[in-house]
Amino acid sequence: MKHIRKAVIPAAGMGTRFLPATKAIPKEMLPIVNKPSIQLIIEEAAASGIEEVILITGRGKNEIEDHFDVHPQLEESLRRSGKEALLREVVTPSQLVTLSTVRQQRPLGLGHAILCARHLIGNEPFAVFLPDDLVDAQKPCAAQLIDVFQRTGKSVIALMDVPREETSQYGIAAGKFSPEDPRCLNIETLIEKPASRDAPSTMGVVGRYILDPRIFEYLTRTNPGRGDEIQLTDALAAMAEADGLVGYLFEGERFDAGDVAGYLLANLNWARKVPRLWRTVQQYVRSHQTDAG
Numbered sequence: 534m535k536h537i538r539k540a541v542i543p544a545a546g547m548g549t550r551f552l553p554a555t556k557a558i559p560k561e562m563l564p565i566v567n568k569p570s571i572q573l574i575i576e577e578a579a580a581s582g583i584e585e586v587i588l589i590t591g592r593g594k595n596e597i598e599d600h601f602d603v604h605p606q607l608e609e610s611l612r613r614s615g616k617e618a619l620l621r622e623v624v625t626p627s628q629l630v631t632l633s634t635v636r637q638q639r640p641l642g643l644g645h646a647i648l649c650a651r652h653l654i655g656n657e658p659f660a661v662f663l664p665d666d667l668v669d670a671q672k673p674c675a676a677q678l679i680d681v682f683q684r685t686g687k688s689v690i691a692l693m694d695v696p697r698e699e700t701s702q703y704g705i706a707a708g709k710f711s712p713e714d715p716r717c718l719n720i721e722t723l724i725e726k727p728a729s730r731d732a733p734s735t736m737g738v739v740g741r742y743i744l745d746p747r748i749f750e751y752l753t754r755t756n757p758g759r760g761d762e763i764q765l766t767d768a769l770a771a772m773a774e775a776d777g778l779v780g781y782l783f784e785g786e787r788f789d790a791g792d793v794a795g796y797l798l799a800n801l802n803w804a805r806k807v808p809r810l811w812r813t814v815q816q817y818v819r820s821h822q823t824d825a826g
């Protein structure tokens with residue numbers, strides 16, 4: 534059974550949906566409660582057995598690397614003042630995984646971003662995490678996909694049922710559900726962001742993928758597609774036809790942290806896990822329930 538040790542996290546996007554907040558701060562550093570959202574992603578990766586993360590970045594993303602590095606001065610000051618709990622919070626990010634970064638020098642699309650990691654992945658299967666997609670699940674979403682990869686030997690992508698009027702925001706997959714596992718879809722068709730009238734189903738792709746390294750071959754042969762960008766979805770569609778591709782309806786709740794409303798909901802979801810915070814939110818909602826909206 535092939536162990537999945539490496540993951541690619543494309544984080545080169547400009548975060549225009551969050552301007553002006555992202556004028557000088559990478560969107561991946563915006564907090565969910567008290568952690569940058571990218572930390573939740575890397576925690577999910579580590580909890581799924583990932584040891585090495587390759588971050589695809591661009592200009593203005595250095596804070597992400599700093600966050601996952603040690604900070605001797607701050608650590609020493611917290612140690613000296615006996616703030617052990619805070620010290621643990623500060624040290625944890627640097628211990629989760631080994632991080633390398635590759636710069637994507639031109640914004641040629643998600644498929645191109647993945648291709649930038651080829652020399653560091655080599656010839657082994659790997660995971661891809663899109664950092665806008667936060668998933669709260671009992672068993673990490675990536676770990677669920679890794680199980681399916683190990684069972685089927687095929688590349689696996691996360692799916693969720695989306696409202697038909699939203700198909701143009703997702704890769705959409707169609708095929709036949711497996712008789713052995715009703716959550717597994719043997720993908721026959723995969724289309725990037727189809728209009729609702731053209732969508733072959735409402736099975737939307739969520740940003741977690743376990744990929745056979747052959748994907749790099751497909752990516753090098755993929756022409757620019759939607760938005761004139763090299764789309765990972767198009768390379769996966771070619772792979773589905775030739776080698777097979779499994780979609781997995783994962784268990785858990787997904788938040789689109791790349792969108793202001795989704796980001797607020799993600800904050801509420803993670804605040805719910807801190808009783809003191811959650812009581813404050815509930816009090817606030819109760820006292821504003823009659824406000825016009």
Ligand code: G1P
Binds near residue numbers: 665666702737738740
């Ligand atoms: C990307 C993928 C798309 C997928 C989505 C999930 O699109 O291209 O297939 O459904 O992530 O979040 P993006 O939202 O980055 O444009």
